[in-house]
Amino acid sequence: MIGDPARSRSRKAYLNAHVLSPAQGLNGKGGVLIEDGWILAAGTGVTKESAGASAQVIDCKGRIIAPGLVDMRVFTGEPGSEYRETLASASQAAAAGGVTTMIIMPNTQPVIDDAAIVDYVLRRARDTATVRVFPMAAITKGLSGELLAEIGLLKQAGAVAVTDGVKSVANANLFRRALTYARDFDLPVVAHAEEPSLAGGVMNAGETASRLGLSGNPAMAEVIMIERDLRLVEMTGARYHVSQISSALSATVIKAAKARGLPVTCGVSINHLVLNENDIGAYRTFFKLSPPLRTETDRRALVEALADGTIDAIVSSHDPQSDDTKRLPFAEAAFGAVGLETMLSAALSLHHNDGVPLARLVEAMSQTPARILGLETGRLAAGAPADFVVIDPTLSWKVEDQSLRSQSKNSPFEYRTLEGRAVETVVAGRTVYAYSA
Amino acid sequence: MTSTPARPPLFKAQHLLAINDFSPIEIQELLDLSQFYAEHGKSLPANRRFLGGQTQVNLFFENSTRTQSSFEIAGKRLGADVMNMAVSTSSLSKGETVLDTAVTINAMHPDFLVVRHQSSGAVELLAQKVSCAVINAGDGQHEHPTQALLDALTIRRHYGKLEGLTVAICGDILHSRVARSNIHLLTKMGARVRCVAPSTLLPSGIGNFGVEVFRRMEDGLKGADVVMMLRLQVERMSGAFVPSLREYYQFYGLSEARLRIANDKALVMHPGPMNRGVEIDSSVADGMQSVIREQVEMGVAVRMAVLDGLDRVRQGDAA
Numbered sequence: 068m069i070g071d072p073a074r075s076r077s078r079k080a081y082l083n084a085h086v087l088s089p090a091q092g093l094n095g096k097g098g099v100l101i102e103d104g105w106i107l108a109a110g111t112g113v114t115k116e117s118a119g120a121s122a123q124v125i126d127c128k129g130r131i132i133a134p135g136l137v138d139m140r141v142f143t144g145e146p147g148s149e150y151r152e153t154l155a156s157a158s159q160a161a162a163a164g165g166v167t168t169m170i171i172m173p174n175t176q177p178v179i180d181d182a183a184i185v186d187y188v189l190r191r192a193r194d195t196a197t198v199r200v201f202p203m204a205a206i207t208k209g210l211s212g213e214l215l216a217e218i219g220l221l222k223q224a225g226a227v228a229v230t231d232g233v234k235s236v237a238n239a240n241l242f243r244r245a246l247t248y249a250r251d252f253d254l255p256v257v258a259h260a261e262e263p264s265l266a267g268g269v270m271n272a273g274e275t276a277s278r279l280g281l282s283g284n285p286a287m288a289e290v291i292m293i294e295r296d297l298r299l300v301e302m303t304g305a306r307y308h309v310s311q312i313s314s315a316l317s318a319t320v321i322k323a324a325k326a327r328g329l330p331v332t333c334g335v336s337i338n339h340l341v342l343n344e345n346d347i348g349a350y351r352t353f354f355k356l357s358p359p360l361r362t363e364t365d366r367r368a369l370v371e372a373l374a375d376g377t378i379d380a381i382v383s384s385h386d387p388q389s390d391d392t393k394r395l396p397f398a399e400a401a402f403g404a405v406g407l408e409t410m411l412s413a414a415l416s417l418h419h420n421d422g423v424p425l426a427r428l429v430e431a432m433s434q435t436p437a438r439i440l441g442l443e444t445g446r447l448a449a450g451a452p453a454d455f456v457v458i459d460p461t462l463s464w465k466v467e468d469q470s471l472r473s474q475s476k477n478s479p480f481e482y483r484t485l486e487g488r489a490v491e492t493v494v495a496g497r498t499v500y501a502y503s504a
Numbered sequence: 505m506t507s508t509p510a511r512p513p514l515f516k517a518q519h520l521l522a523i524n525d526f527s528p529i530e531i532q533e534l535l536d537l538s539q540f541y542a543e544h545g546k547s548l549p550a551n552r553r554f555l556g557g558q559t560q561v562n563l564f565f566e567n568s569t570r571t572q573s574s575f576e577i578a579g580k581r582l583g584a585d586v587m588n589m590a591v592s593t594s595s596l597s598k599g600e601t602v603l604d605t606a607v608t609i610n611a612m613h614p615d616f617l618v619v620r621h622q623s624s625g626a627v628e629l630l631a632q633k634v635s636c637a638v639i640n641a642g643d644g645q646h647e648h649p650t651q652a653l654l655d656a657l658t659i660r661r662h663y664g665k666l667e668g669l670t671v672a673i674c675g676d677i678l679h680s681r682v683a684r685s686n687i688h689l690l691t692k693m694g695a696r697v698r699c700v701a702p703s704t705l706l707p708s709g710i711g712n713f714g715v716e717v718f719r720r721m722e723d724g725l726k727g728a729d730v731v732m733m734l735r736l737q738v739e740r741m742s743g744a745f746v747p748s749l750r751e752y753y754q755f756y757g758l759s760e761a762r763l764r765i766a767n768d769k770a771l772v773m774h775p776g777p778m779n780r781g782v783e784i785d786s787s788v789a790d791g792m793q794s795v796i797r798e799q800v801e802m803g804v805a806v807r808m809a810v811l812d813g814l815d816r817v818r819q820g821d822a823a
Contacts, residue, residue, distance in 0.1 A: 274709025280624035280646030280681060283708060350625030394603055396623030398644065 078102045079496070080118035081457070084127035086110055088134055088447035089430040099132050101453035104496035109447035127457055133429045134445050135167025135198075135454035135494065136411060137436040139257075139334055140310055140382035142232075142403065143169075144474075145191060146184075147176025152387035152474045154188065157407065158196035160473040162500035164408040165456035165489030166383070168199040168437070168444055173210065174232040180205035180216040182224035189225050197499040198492075199454070201440070203228045203257060206245045212236050215245060222252050227440040230257035230310065233357060233402075235292050237263050239299065246305035255306040255332075255439060260292040260317075261358060269398050271344045271359040279350065281397060284359050286314035293317055297324045300331060308439060309333040311384060313358035315368030322377040332439055333377075335369050336384035337410045338479060340417060342366070346479065352393045352400035353479045356384070370421050373431060379439065381431045383410040387475030405473045408466075409480045415460055415487035425460070457491040459502075464488055508551055513820055514813040519631045519638040522647045523688040531656070531693060534809050538657045541812075542805035545581055553583030554815055558615040560584040563605070564641070565591045565621040570776060570800065571641050571650075575618045578807035584616070602626050603633055610634040615818070616811060619643075624681075637814040639807075645679050651775055652685035654806040656693065658799050659730055662771055667694035672724050672766070673715075674700040675734035675756060675783050678707050678745070682775045683734055687713050700724030702756065704745045721755065721762055728766040732773045733758050736783050749782050758784045763793065771795050 079101050086097040086109055098113035099106060100122070108117070109132075115124060138161065144151035154171070161169050171188065173179035179188060179202050192200035204226035208214045218229055229249055235258060236242040249256045265288035270276050272283025293309060297320070300307040312318060312333050324331045338356055343363045347354045354360060372378045386403025393400050406413075414432060417423040437445025444454045464470070466480040492500035514537060515530035526534070550556075560579040562572050572588060579586040591605060600608075602621065609617065610633065617638045619627045624644030631638040642648040660666055671690055677683045677699050690697045691714040699710055700718045710717055718724030725731060736752060746752045763772065772784075772794045780786045789796060 272708055274712050277707035277709050277713075278684075280644050280684060349628055391601070394629075395601055396621065396626035396629055396644075398623045398625075 077496070078119065078122040079125060080113060080115065080122045081125045081127050081132055082113065082115060084130060084132040084457070086132050086447060087426060087429050089426045090434045090446035091448050093447060094426050099447055099455060101496050104453050106447060106449055106451045106453050108449050130490065131425070131458040131460060132447065133456055133458060134433040134447055135456050135492065136165050136432040137168040137170070137440070137442065137445055138166045138383050138385065138407065138410065138432075139170045139380055139436045139440070140172065140336070140384045141169040141407065142172045142174060142386040144387060145175065146187070150474070151389050153195065154192050154200060155195040156472065156474040157385065158192075158198045158200070160385070160405070160407040160471065161198045162492045162494070163472050163489065164383070165411045165458065165492050166198060166407055167454040167456065167492060167494045168201065168442065169407070170227060170436070170440065171200060171202050172232040173203055173205040173230065178205050178210050179226075180208050180210070182217065182220040185221055185224035185226050198494050199444070201225065201227045201442070203230045205229065206231045206236055206256065207241070210234065212238060212241065215241070215248065218245070218249055218254060219252050222254050226254070227442070228255040228257045228308070231259065233259055235259055235261050235263060239295060242296070243299045243303060246299055246303040246307065250303055250305035253306070255308050257308045257310050258292075258296055259311070260289050260296060260309050262288045262292045265291065268359070269355065270347060271361045273344070273362065275344050275347070279347070286316055286361060286365070289314055289358055290316045290320060293320050297329060297331065300329050304330065306330045311336045311339065311358060311382065312369070312378065313339050313361050313365065315365045318368055318372035318377050322372070325377065332379040334380040334382045335373060335378045336382050337406055337413045338384065338404060339366065340369055340373065340381065341413050342479060350397040352395065352397055353404055353477050353481065355397060355400055355402055356404060357402040370417060370423065374423050374427060379431065380436045381410065381414060381428070383407050385473075387473055388477045389475055393477050403477065404479045405471065405475055405477055408471055408473065409478060409485065411456070411458065412464070412485035412488045413480065416485065418460070419486055453493060453496040455493050456489045458487065459490045460487040462486070462488055462490065511554070511816050511819070513816045516817070518814070518817055520649055520810050520814065521628050521631060521638065521640045523649050523652055523685050523692070528692050531653070531689065534653060534813060535657050535660060537812060538653065538802070538806045538809040539661070541808040542657070542802060545805055545808050548581060554812060555579065555582040555584035555615070558584045558815070559613070560586045560616040560618065560811070561609055561614040562586065562588045562618045563591060563609065564589070565602070565619070565626070566642070568620055568642070571620065574800070574803040575639070575641060575807050578804050578811060579616070581804070582808055582811055584811070602630055606630045606633045610636070616814065637818060639810060639814070642681055645681055645684070647685045648681040649685050650803070650806055650810060651682050652689040653810070654799055654802040655686055655732065655773060656689055657802045657806055658773065658795050659771065662795065663729065666690065668696070669729045670696045670698065670727055671730040671732060672698040672700050672728040673732045673734065674721065674724065674758070676705045676736050677701050677710065677734065678705045679737060680734050686732065687715055691715065698724050698728065702746060722765055725762060725765040728770055730771045730773060731758060731763065731766050733784050735775065735777065736779055738779055738782065753782055757782065758788050760785060760787055760791070763788055769793060773799060776800070
């Protein structure tokens with residue numbers, strides 16, 4: 068028997084599972100044993116016998132147990148736009164999607180650019196959210212791109228990285244200083260890479276935009292900004308993470324930078340891995356994203372870059388928008404799509420349709436984001452927090468307004484049937500979501 | 505014209521939103537009916553005023569005197585009660601969205617809604633929310649289908665056909681819904697379409713629209729049967745897309761000398777309103793080859809045919 072028998076009353080054994088934890092090289096039959104919010108053991112060693120007689124046993128019926136997902140890019144409306152999403156409603160959506168840690172963006176009202184606001188959202192999350200919440204704080208005060216925010220104090224208050232969220236720091240000198248300063252605090256700098264003077268359009272530049280009569284945002288706007296930033300990273304040695312890349316060329320540039328040994332990582336939104344600009348069809352604003360969905364060639368290149376490790380993390384880029392910002396002509400509608408509840412299912416389609424190994428997908432949605440941000444989750448190992456998700460990889464379900472827990476329903480997957488989903492989500496040993504058909 | 509005329513359906517679409525919703529045969533039928541209205545439209549007998557008792561609302565989010573008047577006259581000649589709503593001056597400034605406006609107007613049960621909006625796709629969005637027939641009178645940089653139809657009718661009246669003709673569309677193609685609708689319609693009908701513009705005023709991927717692209721007027725006009733000039737939106741051009749108006753005129757303005765490069769008797773067209781001395785010389789605009797006034801005249805005929813055609817679909821659905 069594992070651990071202290073006296074404490075085994077709160078003990079739970081998830082048995083008869085396929086345990087998948089890339090950090091430990093686990094990818095096979097086994098179980099997970101948890102107690103008091105922590106993992107005691109994971110893998111083949113966990114059996115009914117080793118769990119002890121008093122342990123509550125859960126039969127996983129061969130389903131997958133993976134580390135809970137760590138989503139590096141989540142927008143909520145709290146504080147400031149609670150009618151779109153609160154930390155509580157976002158956490159419900161996260162739990163239903165197997166996400167056990169949400170990293171929230173500073174693009175709120177007021178902006179998370181002050182230690183007191185970091186403290187506020189952490190307290191609100193503690194009191195109302197069912198999953199773990201960590202904020203990224205602003206790089207510049209008020210996201211204005213003009214003055215540095217108090218990066219040291221923000222870290223002290225609990226920010227896990229700095230970012231201006233939906234925009235680049237256009238001033239190269241200021242961004243250089245942000246990198247230099249953040250390096251001293253060992254805080255990653257996360258960039259939305261887009262040269263603003265080139266990125267005025269509302270969808271990917273090209274033939275489709277021309278046919279729809281919509282202004283185009285060229286992939287080059289992203290590539291140019293990444294290349295600028297990489298030079299500054301080379302100069303400063305700071306840890307730099309591109310929150311989402313959207314084009315084939317960006318992947319090539321990141322790959323070359325990694326080969327040069329730069330401390331660079333990057334993410335991609337699940338939308339850009341499974342959708343392309345043609346999905347916009349007749350001006351469907353739920354597909355209006357920033358950066359924009361690009362061509363099928365770009366999408367394939369991104370899937371490949373994910374598979375070969377050029378892309379480190381998959382994010383939902385969850386961005387709740389209400390009818391009043393989405394039910395508008397395309398050019399006037401807001402950017403963004405909800406995604407916390409669909410990220411895992413959509414990612415499974417990459418396994419089913421594009422042949423990406425499950426272990427790679429799980430790694431990019433849990434272990435790697437946790438590592439980039441210095442979190443102790445993202446792995447199924449003795450001593451790690453009991454944050455995990457039970458996945459039925461073939462269960463099909465339909466995405467519908469009433470089935471989405473997010474307060475906003477702007478899902479690009481609405482009315483689609485997806486294959487595979489979270490059936491149980493556990494945070495700190497507590498079941499925060501259980502699927503019922 | 506005394507007995508009750510037969511009204512066979514011309515097309516299947518319930519709205520006129522984009523040229524691509526119509527087949528070549530349907531466009532042919534529409535143009536034939538337009539030709540009829542061009543000849544007889546001004547004084548129709550009572551039994552041909554098919555829209556008697558029906559309501560047509562012109563909803564213009566963007567100001568346009570000529571298009572709106574053209575639709576108004578077309579509706580009235582067919583017997584409809586026409587109401588103009590200039591939304592740009594009323595609800596929009598109060599924060600009302602397109603859909604709010606659509607729902608409000610729909611509640612008044614119009615039969616036809618003629619809509620112009622500054623955003624591409626806005627008319628289509630609105631059409632999803634109303635129960636009447638919607639006519640796109642221009643949406644952003646997307647389409648202006650009745651303009652393309654009236655241009656085609658004008659050309660057909662002079663050449664008797666569209667197929668095989670070489671049509672040079674010249675100027676600000678990037679921002680032009682007129683250009684897009686014309687490209688779709690003319691290529692569909694078998695004309696050879698050329699786009700002539702500085703590269704900064706060409707949309708990306710234009711080469712895949714089934715057109716030939718020219719950067720020099722001298723090359724693009726050679727062998728053209730029709731020269732279609734586009735309005736340069738002077739307000740937003742200078743220094744941004746072209747360096748100056750005088751430079752634009754120098755290289756892309758249609759002068760008499762330049763017009764001589766095109767085929768003899770090539771038609772000169774312009775959707776209006778014109779910037780004389782910028783994209784077109786007054787002597788050309790008012791010259792022998794100009795059919796610009798005829799375009800305006802055909803506008804009413806085409807819009808009557810469109811209203812009639814949509815009414816036939818509605819009557820057919822009701823039967």
